[in-house]
Amino acid sequence: MALLTGKPSARRQGFELAMMSPALLLLALITLVPFFSIIWMSFNDVSLMGGLTFEFSGLDNWQRVFTDPDIRSSWLISLFYFLATVGLEMVLGTVMALLVYSLTRGSNIIISLLLILMFIAPVIVGLLGRFMLDPSHGLYAWLLNETGLFDGNILGSVGPAMVAVILMDVWEWTPLVALIVLAGLASVPEDILEAAEMDGAKYGQKLLYIILPSISNILLVALLIRAMDAIRFFAIIFITTNGGPADSTKIIPIRLYDIAFRFFDLGYAAAVGITMLAFSILVANAFMKLLKRQEKRS
Amino acid sequence: MTAPKRWVSLTVKIVLLTLLLLWTLVPIVWMVLSSFKPNSVITANTPRVFFTPTLEHYASLFSGGNSLWPYLMNSLLIAGVSTLIAVVLGCMAGFGLSRIRIKGKQHLAFWIISTRMAPIAAVIVPLYLLFRYLYLLDTHVGLIVAYLSFNLPFAIWLMTAFFDDLPPDLEEAAMIDGATKFQAFRYVVLPLMTPGLVTTAILCFIFAWNDYAFAQTFSGPSTQTIPIAAAQLLTQTGIDWGKLLAIGTIVVCPMAIAGLLVKRWLVQGLTMGAVK
Numbered sequence: 001m002a003l004l005t006g007k008p009s010a011r012r013q014g015f016e017l018a019m020m021s022p023a024l025l026l027l028a029l030i031t032l033v034p035f036f037s038i039i040w041m042s043f044n045d046v047s048l049m050g051g052l053t054f055e056f057s058g059l060d061n062w063q064r065v066f067t068d069p070d071i072r073s074s075w076l077i078s079l080f081y082f083l084a085t086v087g088l089e090m091v092l093g094t095v096m097a098l099l100v101y102s103l104t105r106g107s108n109i110i111i112s113l114l115l116i117l118m119f120i121a122p123v124i125v126g127l128l129g130r131f132m133l134d135p136s137h138g139l140y141a142w143l144l145n146e147t148g149l150f151d152g153n154i155l156g157s158v159g160p161a162m163v164a165v166i167l168m169d170v171w172e173w174t175p176l177v178a179l180i181v182l183a184g185l186a187s188v189p190e191d192i193l194e195a196a197e198m199d200g201a202k203y204g205q206k207l208l209y210i211i212l213p214s215i216s217n218i219l220l221v222a223l224l225i226r227a228m229d230a231i232r233f234f235a236i237i238f239i240t241t242n243g244g245p246a247d248s249t250k251i252i253p254i255r256l257y258d259i260a261f262r263f264f265d266l267g268y269a270a271a272v273g274i275t276m277l278a279f280s281i282l283v284a285n286a287f288m289k290l291l292k293r294q295e296k297r298s
Numbered sequence: 299m300t301a302p303k304r305w306v307s308l309t310v311k312i313v314l315l316t317l318l319l320l321w322t323l324v325p326i327v328w329m330v331l332s333s334f335k336p337n338s339v340i341t342a343n344t345p346r347v348f349f350t351p352t353l354e355h356y357a358s359l360f361s362g363g364n365s366l367w368p369y370l371m372n373s374l375l376i377a378g379v380s381t382l383i384a385v386v387l388g389c390m391a392g393f394g395l396s397r398i399r400i401k402g403k404q405h406l407a408f409w410i411i412s413t414r415m416a417p418i419a420a421v422i423v424p425l426y427l428l429f430r431y432l433y434l435l436d437t438h439v440g441l442i443v444a445y446l447s448f449n450l451p452f453a454i455w456l457m458t459a460f461f462d463d464l465p466p467d468l469e470e471a472a473m474i475d476g477a478t479k480f481q482a483f484r485y486v487v488l489p490l491m492t493p494g495l496v497t498t499a500i501l502c503f504i505f506a507w508n509d510y511a512f513a514q515t516f517s518g519p520s521t522q523t524i525p526i527a528a529a530q531l532l533t534q535t536g537i538d539w540g541k542l543l544a545i546g547t548i549v550v551c552p553m554a555i556a557g558l559l560v561k562r563w564l565v566q567g568l569t570m571g572a573v574k
Contacts, residue, residue: 016398016478023391119557121508123525138489221572228415235510253419253562273420284412
């Protein structure tokens with residue numbers, strides 16, 4: 001082919017470029033314009049009070065981002081929320097996958113049942129959580145009350161509210177981790193497992209020395225996918241506690257939303273938003289590196 | 299393994315499995331079940347499993363002053379159009395990106411995926427300002443653009459992964475037989491891409507359908523979607539749980555069914571092609 005069409009050039013790849021350009025132009029338009037806007041906004045005092053006003057304010061917003069104790073505490077709460085949800089999802093998801101993997105029958109139907117959770121709108125997860133935990137007629141609130149474990153308004157108490165919003169996220173997203181891990185388990189070498197069993201290896205040993213090492217890459221993929229979504233979405237907390245009680249569940253996106261649309265301080269919100277963007281770019285970077293490594297291996 | 303040991307492991311397995319299924323299914327089953335309960339049963343002090351089912355909550359959703367129809371139509375229109383644009387453009391770009399050999403392709407790919415990963419709260423702030431300047435608040439176009447900001451990179455990325463799985467030999471063979479690149483794409487590659495297109499479309503639709511934060515910020519009286527209708531039932535004076543659970547059921551059930559249709563490609567889809 002090369003002989004017929006000359007050396008590889010832009011002309012030869014014209015078709016590919018033409019196919020890519022509409023999507024890339026549109027994507028550039030709808031992402032780069034907001035991107036430069038948010039940067040510009042972060043150096044301005046943008047107020048929505050009494051009409052939109054723009055006033056250059058230099059590094060004021062940035063100084064606030066790094067000195068505001070509310071922002072610091074929100075980042076700490078985010079970090080805790082983040083580690084708790086993603087950590088629990090990884091551990092429980094792996095256990096779930098190993099359990100389903102060990103079944104000889106019925107694993108297909110169980111996977112389907114687990115999958116349903118991932119299609120539920122997060123806002124509905126939050127509303128359903130509120131329903132289950134409603135102090136006067138929620139099923140879970142009633143169960144906790146009857147068993148003497150907790151009596152009162154769960155979403156209205158510092159501590160239990162955090163546990164509740166964490167468990168709602170874990171409830172919805174653990175099956176995704178399980179599904180990813182299950183895909184990885186298919187690549188565990190059967191013959192080595194059988195050989196280990198012949199040699200009298202216990203389940204724990206097989207898990208530690210054969211199964212987990214061979215799915216380590218896929219566990220990382222699951223971790224990154226969950227990590228980026230954990231910072232991306234905030235609808236569950238938005239609709240259940242909206243950061244309360246006493247700011248105890250005010251993760252950084254909720255704080256940002258408050259700054260922007262309750263106090264109408266869009267410039268400051270922009271600066272906070274950029275710090276969140278920086279975080280997600282770090283995660284995206286790790287994801288890309290991992291993908292490259294996988295491509296090399298295969 | 300000896301017999302008693304096998305019994306132990308079997309019992310452990312059954313117990314774990316039961317717990318797993320209860321934990322997973324009880325809230326969903328309870329939601330659907332309760333949406334058919336009369337109010338007196340929902341608000342009873344003790345939970346009740348047996349009751350005379352009623353359709354009153356569903357009926358009240360579609361009648362009277364604040365009907366669910368406009369919300370449903372807005373959701374279908376906005377999610378549908380943004381999905382259509384994302385899939386068509388994403389399919390073309392995915393093919394191009396999969397086959398092209400240029401320097402800096404990795405950087406291009408990184409830029410695409412990083413737009414998909416941008417936190418929604420951070421994207422909302424500049425979009426709100428821009429939409430205000432462009433008079434796009436409370437318009438269908440505004441929400442379609444907002445959803446494209448995450449569905450377009452997702453569709454490009456996922457379609458690229460699907461095209462990567464298809465060896466280029468097929469197109470090359472067609473081109474040796476005299477087909478142009480476009481013909482090879484249109485008549486050889488595209489027919490093989492049905493699973494990829496359907497998976498991408500269904501996932502894009504679900505992401506848009508399920509969104510709450512964008513809709514809450516950018517929509518107004520004439521563009522509110524179903525998740526907004528659900529949230530509006532949370533009022534200071536009390537919550538109409540019956541109606542709320544009926545909406546929840548309407549939001550969830552069609553997406554669960556659609557999602558299960560593409561179960562085979564779901565891992566690939568939800569990990570954006572990182573896991574096959």
